[in-house]
Amino acid sequence: MRKHIARPALAAALGGALLLTACSGAAPDPQGAAFEPTDTIRATIDIPATFNPAVGMSLPDFVLARMSFDTLVRKDDTGVVPGLAASWEATPNSATFTLREGASCSDGTPITPTIVKNSLDAFAQSGGTIVPQTFGSQTPTITADDAANTVTIDLEQPWAYLLQGLTSATTGIVCPAGLADPEGLAAGSVEGAESGPYVQTAAEPGVRYRYELREDYELWPEWSSEIAGEPAKKLEFVVSPDTSATSNLVLDGQLDIAKIMPESMDRFEGQSGYEVAKFLFSDFTLIFNEREGSPFTDPELRKAVAQVIDRDEFNTVAMQGLGEVGTTLSNSSAQCVTGEDLGIVPSDPAAAAKVLDGVKIRLVAPLVVGTNGAGNVYLQEALRAAGADVTLDNVDVGTWISTVYTQPGDWDLTVFADLNTLGTLASPVGMYIGPGILEGGANVGGGQPEGVEALYTEARATQDEDARCALLQEAAEKIVAGSHGTPLITDTYLYAQRPGFRVSMLGGSLDDHIFRITGE
Known part of the structure; x- marks a missing residue:
C-alpha cells in the first residue's frame, strides 16, 4: 500500500537526523567500510520537480521515473536493447514494436499495446521538453494492434533517431490509473500507475523518497551483458546538498552510493573497497537570448562574449580539470562528434573588451556548474574584467x-546544462532552429542561424550515417562560429560507492542509473 507524503516539518526533522553525523565534524567511522548483507540501497538525489515521466525536465525527475516506468527500449554498450518491447522494425519514418509477454502494471493490469499507445500519445501531447528530441519536433501517429501485440509509431517527416529517443526515461509507460489522474501522477500518489520494477512507498519532499521492488516484476531489460549484483528490494533516495557531508555519509556507512564533487575525490583515495565511478555527463554550453530586448541580437556582442572565455580555465574552476573541454555542441561520446574544433571562437579578451565595455548582461545559470556554481562565477568575473556590467542569477536547477x-x-545569457539523452549531435543542433520554447518548439535562444535549418532538415532525411553526420557537423559549426551557442565543457558525474554497491550507466544513457548490490 502506498504511503502518503510526510508533512514538511517532520520531513525536515528526519533529514536533520540523518545529517547529524556528517555535520558534526566527527571523523568517519572506519566500520562504515564493511559490507553487511542488506536488501536496501541508499543513494543521493537532488529534489525532483515531478513524478510524471512525460514532463520531467531535470536529472532527478528522470532517475526516479526510471525506477517506476519502463520504456519500450533501453540502451546498453552495444546499442538499443529490449525493454517492454521484445523486438522491433524501424525506419526513419516508422517503428513497429512487438511487446514482451507477461508485462503488467503494478496493480496487476496486463500491459497491452493499447495501454502503450495511450501513454505515448499522452507523452507526445504533454509539452515535455524531451518530446521534440523523441519524435523530431512533430506529432506522431501511434496505433495499437492488441491481437498482434504490436504498437506502431508513424512520422510524417523522417527522424533517424526515433528508436534512440524512445530509450529516454520520459517515454516511460504510464498505466491507466496514472493517465486517469495527472495531478496524482505528478505527485507520485496514484496506486497502479507504474509499469516498471519499483513502486514509490513514501515521499518526504526535499528530504527523501522511498521505493520498493514489486514482488511480481520479472521483465528486466535484456542487456547484452550481465549487470553485476542484484537489484535492491528497497531504494532510498536522500537529498544531501552539502558535498562534504555527503562524503562523510558514504564513508561512515549512512549512504551507499552518492554523487560527489571533484574536491571530495581525495577523501576516497586509499579507502579499502571504496570506488569513485566517473561518467561523462552534462554538456555545458553558453546560449544567447537573441530575442528583442536582449543585447545579443547583436552578433558582435555574442562573439565578444565567446572571446572572453578561456575554456581550459573554466574547466579548472568548475571541475578541477576533470571535465572534457568542448569542441562542438556535444561531447566526444555522442554520435557525429569527431573531436575536431567546429567553429570555436578563439579566446581574445582584449578584443572583447573593446566591444563589451558598459554592456549590461543578465546571466542566469544553474548551481550544478561546479560546486555552488563556481563556473558561473568565473564567467561573471571574466565578463566584468572585459568591462561588462553582469548580473548573475546563480540558482537551483x-x-x-x-x-x-x-x-x-x-535573461540574456545562460549556461545551458544539456543532458543529451539521444547521444547524438542532432539533439543540440535542434535547439537552435524552428519555433521558440514558448511556441511549443525546442529553440531556446530564439535565433535562427543562417543555413542551419536547411542542413538539419536534410540530415534528418539522410539514411547514410556518415553523410548525415557531415550535415550535422556543418550545422553545428555554423551555430558555434556565429556565437549562437558557445561550447564550454562536459562535466564528469562522480558517484562514490561504498563496498558492496555499484551503479552503472550503459551506452551513454545519462538518465538510466542502474543501482545494484554486489556484496563485495
Missing part, C-alpha cells in the same frame, strides 16, 4: 529551468 523556459524576457 528548478529555478533555472523556470526562468529559461518560461520567462525569456528575464
